[in-house]
Amino acid sequence: MLRCLEIADAQGKRENGGRGLTVEHEELLAKLLVRNESKIVLIVLDGLGGMQTSGVSTELHAAASPHLDGLARDGSSGLATIVRPGITPGSGAGHLSLFGYDPLQYELGRGALSAAGIGFELKPGDIAARVNFCTLDERGVIVDRRAGRIPTETNKKLCKKILEEADLGEGVEIFLETEREHRALLVLRGEGLAPAVADTDPQIEGVVPFEPQGTSANGDVTAALLKKLLTQVRTVLAGEAANFILLRGLDTHRELPAFGERYGLRPAAIAGYPMYIGIARLLGMDVFGPKSSWTEEVDELEKAWEAHDFFYIHQKRTDSAGEDGDFDGKVNAIEEVDATIPRILELGPDVICVTGDHATPSQLMQHSWHPVPFLLWGERVGVDHLKVFSEESARGGGLGWVKGTDLMPLMLAAAARLLKYGA
């Protein structure tokens, strides 16, 4: 049985504005935190949640996942509302919620996530945007939002070419860093910039890209600079297969309270995609990745085991398959995780939580607002009557319906890392 060993320092300072309940909750946790030797594994199957439709079950229901079912049987299940009922979480918002940071309080643009993902250190005042190389036809209409997923090498060559030619005048520095395939990161550095600029990526093909437009007066200067830059890019890339760029998720440098300090944990993040590595890095976790497969991630988990006590391990393929409308692919991605549960159990974790950062039903081919099932396993959790892990069974689970931000307190409680509140 786990015992509380040491009372953590109450964290005095919190940078979280005036938002009632969340601050209360954060202060409460800080007060109750204790450290011990327990180890917690949080397995995130991206976009795990599904949507049952007439004649079609959810992917989780359909998966042959005896080991996840075993964890559900020996633990308890529930359903999590990641942001708010009816609100579809983006990946950043979904993960922040799972890590116990209310995504309405801590906002993260995709630009900042991309920057963190490739290890680009944003400085206060920098503006970062996610870049897609794309293909326009002769009228300027988008015919391929991903320019045929150009090779990473082509991407690097085009970034270099743009940087050689582009010029925004004195005082504005431009960075353009290859991420992977058609994706890159754009950063502007200078005085008076602001991220209040709408995406130029219309998210669909067959239309022309939007012009950069300030979403409030303080974004107007940045919008004008981006407009100038995009005109130059159009000239530089003329004749290339990838002949333009689309911008989205403009954001700036943000300080997030470090996860390790917040919870008295030594966290390790293991993921296959830069963005998830990016979120973890913004939270100050030790990051391992990008890894090229789930199995490789589990290998890394074994290596990181001794030096850490909280492990976030991320399966991306569930979400990618859901977005492709590939029901079987999503089932397969769940089964891939399932098959490695025995390896994870062999490490001797005290607590395992399995969940998703949002739903990605393959019928909808996109993120959705549907609640996400979770299971919590550990000797202090107790068992409910459920025999399988699925959306439908989780509805009657022993942990009920909770908010995404409730999962961290539940994991900590299961790990005997929270004192009782009040006398």
Next chain:
Amino acid sequence: MLRCLEIADAQGKRENGGRGLTVEHEELLAKLLVRNESKIVLIVLDGLGGMQTSGVSTELHAAASPHLDGLARDGSSGLATIVRPGITPGSGAGHLSLFGYDPLQYELGRGALSAAGIGFELKPGDIAARVNFCTLDERGVIVDRRAGRIPTETNKKLCKKILEEADLGEGVEIFLETEREHRALLVLRGEGLAPAVADTDPQIEGVVPFEPQGTSANGDVTAALLKKLLTQVRTVLAGEAANFILLRGLDTHRELPAFGERYGLRPAAIAGYPMYIGIARLLGMDVFGPKSSWTEEVDELEKAWEAHDFFYIHQKRTDSAGEDGDFDGKVNAIEEVDATIPRILELGPDVICVTGDHATPSQLMQHSWHPVPFLLWGERVGVDHLKVFSEESARGGGLGWVKGTDLMPLMLAAAARLLKYGA
């Protein structure tokens, strides 16, 4: 499949005081809103919620409602807490919650609702009260709180008689407008008035009415004026069958953010009773009514279909029957709605939500705090395993337990009218 067509203007200004989460939620919705061609129908069966007792099911459970069951089977169900657990909603509060206005933030007195219901335009500073003509015996004890439900014509005659005689001195104008049967609206207009006055209606018979009493110092002047007015009324009505009036729900003019602007919708409200028309009018909906029957309301729905995209349609009889302790009457009122579901489906709605604004169990003969079942139907909702629409089955429904104010986001999400949140 529904697609987002146009990004709505972010609504910059919100008049919503300092209540953290609610404001956040409102700002969030404003940011994520998109417009499309979808149509949403919200069917409110007033006081729908029931209370199962030993040997007695709920009215909804007892009703033969194959079409509502069909919507539940092809959609998902849940339970809504309209205000807070244990808090019994009044009709105004219940409806505000369903429309996504937290009733703890947006308060509405019955007086203001009555005024809106009969189209009386309250001005800032006006005091409005709901009036019941009643019958007192010779000792001044209430023997009938509704004066035998006097005909509307008698009501008009008595209002006229009171207005001819009553006088509150220079600078205070008195309005007394017939609503229906024993109900009327009283409005005082003048300087320095305040609605901080308790009801004079004791809500029971066999006692004397309360004297007007300020609930805070700033209501004292108004209370004294009302006391003077009631003394005059007692003299004027001496010898009439309805020989006194009871006041409740004192309120003043309130500005509510317009529903249509808030959600990017063109709302139509169709109801049979002035108060519900009143709520809708305060929210700036296009109102159709009062209609004299549910069938006539559905006729109106058909007529309003083309020009609107959100339809609030209200069945009052469920609540009236519940308050009369008439179990079978409430069952019948549910079945009346059920029979018209095919007509509503024929219009081709994208989303249907069926719920109540509060519970009115016929065993209690009054509004109650019990959670209210709801169903959500639409192609992006998904199905849970439920085959019927009832309180008991909704407990295990796919949409779980939500707040009343979560229903609007859920309807909007089901109609593909909300973007995802965050990168």
